[in-house]
Amino acid sequence: MPDPATPATMDMETLSKIGDLDLIARTVVHGMGVGIHTGLLSGTSAEFKQYRPYSQGDDIRWIDWRAYGRSDRLYVKEYQEESNLRAMILLDCSASMDYGTLGWTKFAYARILAAALCLILQHQHDRVGLLNYHHQVIDHIPPKSGPRQSRLIWSALHNVKPAGHTDPGPTLSLLGEILPARGMAILISDLLHPLDAVLRQLRSLRARRHDVMVLSIADPAEIGFTFTRPVTLVDMEHNSEVKVIPEDARDAYLENRRRHFEAIRQSCLESEMTLTEISTETPLPQVLRAVMQHRLHLVRTSSRRGGGG
Amino acid sequence: MxxxxxxxxxxxxxxxxxxxxxxxxxxxxxxxxxxxxxxxxxxxxxxxxxxxxxxxxxxxxxxxxxxxxxxxxxxxxxxxxxxKAQTIQDQGGARHVFAIDTSASMQVLDHFDQARRELTAALDALGGEEDFALLAFDETAETLLPFRAAEETLSSRVALAKERLAALVPGWRATHHVPMMQLAERLLLDTQTDRAMHVHVYSDLQRTGLAEALEWRAPVAIQVHAHRVGAAVDNGRVEAVAIDGGAPEATLRARVRHLGAEKIERTVQLQLDGQPMQEKSVQLEPGTARTVVFTIPLPESAPARGYLRITPDAMSADDTFYFAYNPQPATRVLLRTGTGAAVVLGKIVELALMNSGPLRWDLTAGPEDYDVALIVGSEGLEASLLAQVEAGVRAGKAAMLIPGSARLQPELAALLASGRARVAPGAESQGAFALHWLNFQHPVLRPFRSAEHNDFSALRFTRVHPIEPGLAQEQIIFTFEESGNDAGIPGAVDIPLDAGRMLFWAFSPELDASNLTKSTRFVPLVQECMAYLHVPVRAVAEQTIGATSRFPATDDAWRIVHADAAKEEAPHGGVEFTATTPGWTAWHEGDSAAPRWIQAANLAVEESNLEQVSEAEYVLRLSSQNMVAAADGVPGTAKDEEETETWPxxxxxxxxxxxxxxxxxxxxxxxx
Structure with a gap:
């Protein structure tokens, strides 16, 4: 657990008021405390990492025979692993993401999450890209590594404003063109568009053999429908209005929502996608750790595949 | 309706x-x-x-x-x-009690005249069948005119009431409404009647006058009507004076208070023994009090008197505060104790004298220069000393003898031998005697005259030496009586002996009784016995008007005067005197112009507070009936002649x- 006294654990309200996404991302990542080290895996690549004494069980292929000739001792040569992972962050920038009751919106939360993810993945020598979208693609930054890429992504995240409605169609078609097979797609969205569109979007991603991780962002007021007084609600994407008596509408709302997400959950399960439902109350480091766990699993799997075959 | x-x-x-x-x-x-x-x-x-x-x-x-x-x-x-179908007129008209406030606060402006005018108008409005009584009240209530006798006419009674009202002036006492209401209730309920009953109060309705109104209300049958006169006014007063130190110079502290709404500036003037001494100016915020300090010369031995006067205002009754200063020489006491248990008893008596009380006792006096001899247990005392004491008594001094532990002391034996007293048959038996009958008329028993103090159950006397009745009544101080025996056996005797007098206790206190020296029975008994034998100069600074002053009883001629600078001195008889106006009360021995004892009387502090209650609140607090408009029931109006029924x-x-x-x-x- 991160030390609650460090600035890394600054609350979302404070973070959301800081304009510099680079700083925010570093602050949040620093709050994770662990897992930001480079080279989580040692493996084969062009980049030498270190020598270490041979120990029983080590693959004899990695013994440096030249060193043995010089020193008459067995050393194993280790290289910095290159993951070759291409990660694409898909950020939902529709108007519904601009909702929040905690002092920050879902979009503010998602943007910081995306920036922090970008930073972590860059540290892992992964190639990271960004796709901001609503009913059309707003920004498209192809996956690359390096500090310049980070700056590009943060700049795009900083400039984007949530607006319009969600239509994943154009995003999907673009994604099919730009993202090579077996890449990693991290979808950050509230998934508040019609169920068939959501499912189509997710299946389409999976069909291209992407490893898909879905981070579903929700505000506590959406999760619990916490209104207490009769109220007139306005849809942020379509501007339609409805008068609501919370005590009457709550049960139906919760049931409809449950069904919607249950269907998404089921679809993810069937398609081997990871769905993480996140409340904007959840501390960001906790979410980041979950993502990194998934990434580690993915790299190991692909490494095993690559190594094995 | x-x-x-x-x-x-x-x-x-x-x-x-x-x-x-x-x-x-x-x-x-x-x-x-x-x-x-x-x-x-x-x-x-x-x-x-x-x-x-x-x-x-x-x-x-x-x-x-x-x-x-x-x-x-x-x-x-x-x-x-x-x-109601049947009106009061049909039943002989209503009965009214009119009460007019004559307390000191009614001296303010023309409040009393206004009350008198309104009451007179109400009398004129009375119908032929109606009857009335007239009361005046302050702390107590007085009937000026009772209800009609059979042969009297209303007009003649109204004329008589007006005559008595015209002679009335507001006095100096505080206001207490409840005693007046109780007297009105007695008058109204004296006769069984179905006629409506009303009490009409004409007063400034001071809030302080309703202190007891929480515990008492007029019965439901009596309707209370309040008629308030005047309004609250600014009032500065001197409410207390304290004198510290003594001759030749003392500090006098006066507390002055302002009861009003505006900040005021007043002058406080000090007069001592008829001479203006000093003046000081004081500023007073509303509702606050300040202390004004004077330094005054005081005579070494003679009593001094004076007053402090604040600039007069609407209520003049409390502008002057009288004070008295009595130098207090200690009474010289020759204290001698016998042997055995008498030593302990002597110590107890000594502590009882020194413990408390207004008197000062000098217990170090020798046989040559004493005022009172106090002999506790004569056994073991030198015969020459006893002879010296007896000689002193015969020469005009006083002595008190408290017997020791012996059942029948030589002193008592001598008394009995002289034929002045004899032992009651069968009264020599041992045992504790409860003291439950006293001759309270004797001056020594003054502190015990009230019911509050005459309970001697906590004080047990043993070794009582009963003496059969036979002495003159005035010589019997108090008597003991065994339960069931009402023979009235004297317990102590007051014995005149030539020019002096001797007080003889025919009993001894039980030494085992705890706290004898702090007993609220034993200590006053010792002190009063001593005070009785020798009249000291007493220090009592002041008291309130209406409180009774008690003076030492003495065989010499004496007189009490109550006077201030504006009043002529007037002699009074008796050992008690109740001041009815502010000023000094002085006790003069013989024809001496210098008083030996003096005290001041002042207005009750609460009377200065002119805060008023509304007529509605007054009725609410003093009547058992539900609050009704104060104007209801004014005599002569149609409302008053109707009897109503109320359906809740x-x-x-x-x-x-x-x-x-x-x-x-x-x-x-x-x-x-």
Whole structure:
């Protein structure tokens, strides 16, 4: 657990008021405390990492025979692993993401999450890209590594404003063109568009053999429908209005929502996608750790595949 | 007569009805729409349900408001008044008691004249069949004119009442309304009658006069009518004086207070023994008090008197505060104790003398220069000393003898031998005797005259030496009586001996009794016995008008004067004197111009507080009837001649409230 006294654990309200996404991302990542080290895996690549004494069980292929000739001792040569992972962050920038009751919106939360993810993945020598979208693609930054890429992504995240409605169609078609097979797609969205569109979007991603991780962002007021007084609600994407008596509408709302997400959950399960439902109350480091766990699993799997075959 | 409210003030609670309305307003849908991320999960509104909900909310709101209005109405005690078919006139007219306030506060401006005018007008308005009595009151109440005797006519009685009113002037005492109301009640209820009964009070209705009104109210049958005169005015007063130190110079501290609404500046003038001494200016904020300090010369031995006067204002009665200073020489006591238990008893008596009390005793006096000899247990004492004491008594000094432990002391034996007394048959038996009969008329027993102090159950006397009655009554100080024996056996004797006198205790206190030296019975008994034998100069600074001063009893000629600079000295008889005006009370021995004993009398502090109550509050606090308008029942008006019947509607309002609650509950449950 991160030390609650460090600035890394600054609350979302404070973070959301800081304009510099680079700083925010570093602050949040620093709050994770662990897992930001480079080279989580040692493996084969062009980049030498270190020598270490041979120990029983080590693959004899990695013994440096030249060193043995010089020193008459067995050393194993280790290289910095290159993951070759291409990660694409898909950020939902529709108007519904601009909702929040905690002092920050879902979009503010998602943007910081995306920036922090970008930073972590860059540290892992992964190639990271960004796709901001609503009913059309707003920004498209192809996956690359390096500090310049980070700056590009943060700049795009900083400039984007949530607006319009969600239509994943154009995003999907673009994604099919730009993202090579077996890449990693991290979808950050509230998934508040019609169920068939959501499912189509997710299946389409999976069909291209992407490893898909879905981070579903929700505000506590959406999760619990916490209104207490009769109220007139306005849809942020379509501007339609409805008068609501919370005590009457709550049960139906919760049931409809449950069904919607249950269907998404089921679809993810069937398609081997990871769905993480996140409340904007959840501390960001906790979410980041979950993502990194998934990434580690993915790299190991692909490494095993690559190594094995 | 119609609908009325017996406690209309409580109708103010009707404001509670706004609470459901406010809650309803708070519960209403916000006029400003609230943005929400997506309405895809929100069920479509059922317009019918929404409309019905709105109606239900309104019905519930109305029910809640109605319930609270009914509750407030129940507290306000609604009633329906009807005129009784038979009027008072038919029954011989109402009986009225008119009471006029003559307390010191009525001296303010023309308050008393105004009260007298209003009362006179009410007397003129009386009908032929009506009857009345007239009272004057301050701390106590006095009947100026009782109810009519059979042969008197109303007009002659009214004329007589006016005559007595004209002779009346406000006095100096405080106001107490309850004694007046109690006297009025006695007068009204003296005769069994169905006639209406009214008490009319003409007063400035000082709040301080209603202190006892929490515990007493006029019976329901009596209607109380208050007629307030005047209004509260600014009033500066000197309310207390303290003298520290003594001759040749003392510090005098005067506390001056201002009871009013505006800041005032006053001058405080000090006069001592008829001579103006000093003046000081003082500024007083409303409701505050300040201490003004003077340094004054005081004579070494003679008593001094003076007053402090604040600049006169509307209430002059409390502008002057009188004080008295008595130098207090100690009485020289020759204390001698015998042997054995007498030593212990002597110590107890000594402590009892020194412990408390207004007198000062010098117990170091020798046989040559004493005023009073105090002999505790003569056994073991030198015969020459006893002879010296006896000689002193015969020469005009005094002595008190408290026997020691022996059952029959030589002193008593000598007394019996002289034929002055003899032992009652069978009274020599041992055992404790309860003291439960006393000759309270003897001056020594002055502290025990009130019922509060004559309980001797806590003080046990043993080794009593009863003496059979046979002495002159005035020589018997107090007597003992065994339970069931009412023979009246004297316990101590007062024995004149030539020029002096001797007091002989025919008993000994029980030494085992705890706290004898602090006993509220034993200590005063010792001190009063000593004071009786030798009249000292006493220091009593001041007291309130109406309190009784008690003076030392002596065989010499003496006189009491009560005077101030403006009044002529007037002699009074008796050992008690009650001051009725502010000033000094002085006790002169013989024809001496210099007083030996002096004290000051002042106005009761609470009378200076001119805060008034309203007529309605007065009636509410002193009457058992529900509050009615003060103007109701004024003699001669039609209202007064009608007798009404009141039908309380409060219970119906309460029932309505309960019904409304039940209906609201069931309706809310049904619609939820």
């Amino acid at each position: 119609g609908f009325t409210l017996l406690s209309p003030l409580l109708l103010a609670a009707i404001g509670l009805a706004a609470v459901p309305w406010i809650l309803h307003r708070m519960q209403r849908p916000e006029r400003k729409p609230v943005a929400f991320s997506s309405l895809m999960f929100v069920p479509p509104p059922n317009r019918e349900i929404v409309r019905r909900k709105q109606i239900q909310h309104w019905i519930l709101l109305l029910m809640r408001i109605a319930a609270l209005i009914l509750l407030a109405l129940a507290f306000a005690q609604p009633a329906w008044r009807t005129v 509607l409060g219970p119906y309002a309460l029932m309505g409230f309960a019904c409304m609650l039940v209906m609201e509950n069931s309706y809310a449950a049904r619609t939820r």
